[in-house]
Amino acid sequence: MGFNVSNSTSMRTRIVGGVAAVVMVASLVACGDTDEQASTCDALQDLSAEVSGLANVDLVGEGTSALNEQVDAIEASWNTAKDAADNQFASQFAALQSSLTALGSTVESFVNGDQGISDSVTALSAEVTAVSDAWSELATTAEAELGDCDLNA
Secondary structure, three states, rough: OOHHHHHHHOOOOHHHOOOOHHHHHHHHHHHHHHHHHHHHHHHHHHHHHHHHHHHHOHHHHHHHHHHHHHHHHHHHHHHHHHHHHHOOOOOHHHHHHHHHHHHHHHHHHHHHHOOOOHHHOOOOOOHHHHHHHHHHHHHHHHHHOOOOOOOOO
């Protein structure tokens, strides 16, 4: 009953092979997470650019058509970003969705002439601020969880 060198070498080879397999699988999983995070970050950055564009709309000079165009651009980026990140940031997306819906209702009310211009501009300003605040919450949370993802467009 002595120590068998050939069995020890075989055992060492199996252990090294097993460790190598575990390391390789772990690196592939980490790589997948990184790719997924990069894709999520890209989608959120596109949405960020569109939400930021909302603040640049000149209601007085450009009218509601410019606002509607920007809201349409936000909606186009919205679906991609939501598909990429909704599972991870569901409550933040819900808050942003709610503020965008309220903004849409306010725009519709303005277009229909349901309020005077002064009241409409005040309401639109408040809704744009609410969208901005909801976006800031989503951006802050996403930047903290995704690491190297700058959402300050």
